[in-house]
Amino acid sequence: MHRTLARPAFDVETVRKDFPILQGHVWCKPLVYLDNAATSQKPRAVLEAVDRYYREHNSNVHRGVHWLSGAATKDYEGARDKVRAWLNAAGREEIVFTRGTTESINLVARSFLRPRLKPGDEVLVTEMEHHSNIVPWQIVCGEAGAKLSVVPIDDRGELLFDEKLLTPRTRLFAFVHASNALGTLNPAKDLVRAARARGIPTLVDGAQAVPHMRVDVRDLGCDFYAFSGHKLFGPTGIGVLYGRKELLDAMPPYQGGGEMIRRVTFEKTTWNDIPYKFEAGTPDIAGAVGLGAALDYLGALDAEALHDHEATLLARATEALSAVRGLRILGTARRKVSLVTFDLEGVHPHDIGQILDQEGVAVRTGHHCAQPVMDRFGVPATARASFAFYNTLAEVDALVAALGKVRELFA
Amino acid sequence: MSDELRELYQELILDHNKKPRNRRVMADATADADGYNPLCGDKIHVFVKVEGGRIADVSFDGIGCAISTASASLMTTSLKGKTLAEAREIFERFHEMVTGEPGAPVDGEALGKLAVFQGVCEFPVRVKCATLAWHTLKAAIDRSQDRVTTE
Numbered sequence: 001m002h003r004t005l006a007r008p009a010f011d012v013e014t015v016r017k018d019f020p021i022l023q024g025h026v027w028c029k030p031l032v033y034l035d036n037a038a039t040s041q042k043p044r045a046v047l048e049a050v051d052r053y054y055r056e057h058n059s060n061v062h063r064g065v066h067w068l069s070g071a072a073t074k075d076y077e078g079a080r081d082k083v084r085a086w087l088n089a090a091g092r093e094e095i096v097f098t099r100g101t102t103e104s105i106n107l108v109a110r111s112f113l114r115p116r117l118k119p120g121d122e123v124l125v126t127e128m129e130h131h132s133n134i135v136p137w138q139i140v141c142g143e144a145g146a147k148l149s150v151v152p153i154d155d156r157g158e159l160l161f162d163e164k165l166l167t168p169r170t171r172l173f174a175f176v177h178a179s180n181a182l183g184t185l186n187p188a189k190d191l192v193r194a195a196r197a198r199g200i201p202t203l204v205d206g207a208q209a210v211p212h213m214r215v216d217v218r219d220l221g222c223d224f225y226a227f228s229g230h231k232l233f234g235p236t237g238i239g240v241l242y243g244r245k246e247l248l249d250a251m252p253p254y255q256g257g258g259e260m261i262r263r264v265t266f267e268k269t270t271w272n273d274i275p276y277k278f279e280a281g282t283p284d285i286a287g288a289v290g291l292g293a294a295l296d297y298l299g300a301l302d303a304e305a306l307h308d309h310e311a312t313l314l315a316r317a318t319e320a321l322s323a324v325r326g327l328r329i330l331g332t333a334r335r336k337v338s339l340v341t342f343d344l345e346g347v348h349p350h351d352i353g354q355i356l357d358q359e360g361v362a363v364r365t366g367h368h369c370a371q372p373v374m375d376r377f378g379v380p381a382t383a384r385a386s387f388a389f390y391n392t393l394a395e396v397d398a399l400v401a402a403l404g405k406v407r408e409l410f411a
Numbered sequence: 412m413s414d415e416l417r418e419l420y421q422e423l424i425l426d427h428n429k430k431p432r433n434r435r436v437m438a439d440a441t442a443d444a445d446g447y448n449p450l451c452g453d454k455i456h457v458f459v460k461v462e463g464g465r466i467a468d469v470s471f472d473g474i475g476c477a478i479s480t481a482s483a484s485l486m487t488t489s490l491k492g493k494t495l496a497e498a499r500e501i502f503e504r505f506h507e508m509v510t511g512e513p514g515a516p517v518d519g520e521a522l523g524k525l526a527v528f529q530g531v532c533e534f535p536v537r538v539k540c541a542t543l544a545w546h547t548l549k550a551a552i553d554r555s556q557d558r559v560t561t562e
Contacts, residue, residue, distance in 0.1 A: 027413060346429075348476035350451040350540065351420075358416045367452050380452035380474055409420055410428075410477070 010305030018043040029360025037386035049293030079292030088216040096275040100239035101207040102132040104226035109136035111251040119145035126151040157182035157331040177209035181370035182331030183339040234294035238287030255280040306389040314338040339386035359402035418530035428477035433470040433487035446547030457547040483544035
């Protein structure tokens with residue numbers, strides 16, 4: 001297809017038809033799915049790609065001489081090429097398939113950071129991290145006698161970054177691109193630049209950023225970028241670690257097994273090249289295929305129109321929720337992805353979630369795996385409505401109406 | 412609003428959520444314990460004063476959802492004056508009710524006002540909310556000083 005062909009204007013109702021689950025009902029009410037930050041729904045193109053893979057190409061990759069194995073390998077490696085292009089990485093060997101963001105981060109903690117970490121060293125994270133960008137570092141720091149230091153956040157949920165936090169002992173700066181608990185979109189490029197100026201490597205947790213924006217890892221300049229397929233409209237069980245070639249080359253394997261080796265004797269094993277060195281065992285081939293299909297699907301949509309639509313959803317939700325009596329929004333950063341975290345005076349978030357559910361509105365309640373954020377704002381839990389490009393303004397209104405029922409019950 | 416939801420959030424539950432009874436720290440408790448529900452971040456502390464094998468006083472402190480707060484409150488009002496054996500028996504009946512089949516017969520004699528929590532059985536994720544205070548009390552009575560979780 002020629003790039004010069006005009007793309008059709010973005011129409012949310014048309015796009016929604018691509019997502020079978022969005023046509024469904026919950027408790028006899030139309031489903032209003034506002035828990036996209038937890039996981040996104042999957043377009044038919046993804047479901048069909050996974051189904052087709054299992055029906056027509058299912059086989060193991062990289063090792064068979066038979067036709068099917070070649071077809072499966074082509075599918076799997078084709079998905080890697082799609083991810084490379086999506087992130088604008090320099091080479092396909094810089095794309096490692098993992099189970100998800102969490103495993104990507106653990107891989108870096110174990111294979112990159114742990115061997116470099118000495119007593120007294122520091123790993124810098126931020127106060128708005130998801131537990132999965134805290135705990136892996138904490139574990140290796142504990143082993144090495146190193147410590148975590150933290151970039152604090154202000155009352156709006158913006159980073160209070162100070163270059164002094166990057167010290168001569170800082171071995172890695174790991175931070176979230178967009179916060180799952182507050183929605184804050186961090187100035188990733190500036191943060192990376194500050195770290196690089198001091199020769200400090202960076203890992204960016206992109207789990208909540210990639211569903212809302214195009215990310216160019218070379219433009220960002222980061223050393224590692226991690227995200228999950230399932231939040232990007234792909235299947236669960238597949239994730240990505242982007243790593244700069246020089247760093248991946250120098251790292252020892254993460255797990256031992258098949259695929260990651262070149263030659264094994266009982267005396268010695270030589271490692272395979274990257275990225276295969278980090279992909280021990282049979283990978284989630286169907287997951288990779290599904291992720292590739294998700295990227296194809298997204299690529300055919302007008303990224304700018306999606307972004308504008310989500311900005312409209314966020315603005316409407318912020319305005320309408322602010323008008324609900326007793327409702328407080330946590331996370332009012334100037335740059336946000338489309339999610340709103342809130343609490344309601346006199347009503348526990350768990351009760352909010354239960355009543356909204358009965359109205360067909362799915363939101364997340366709890367600590368969002370970001371307990372330090374909850375502590376920062378002095379709340380045990382919150383409710384969170386998180387949007388995707390397939391949500392509508394009518395669904396924002398449904399959320400607000402359902403919150404009216406919560407108020408009514410807890411008057 | 413659905414019937415199931417009305418069944419869950421009965422007036423008595425909403426009332427005890429709004430005005431919890433016996434929510435206070437007890438200075439002269441003979442036993443106490445911490446309870447925590449990591450799912451929703453609910454934290455509760457239960458105090459109990461046992462005299463001559465009977466619960467002379469029972470109270471709680473902490474924050475939680477409407478179901479867990481009302482359950483703690485109604486637990487305290489139901490157990491004062493009961494023997495420890497009676498308290499354990501009531502908890503067993505209560506647990507059977509909230510984990511049982513919707514519409515199953517309830518032992519009204521044993522449970523009294525606690526029967527108001529029957530609607531919880533329609534919502535399995537809320538069972539932990541309804542039983543947190545009870546598990547915590549049991550831990551206190553068992554003289555366990557360990558932190559209790561519903562996990």
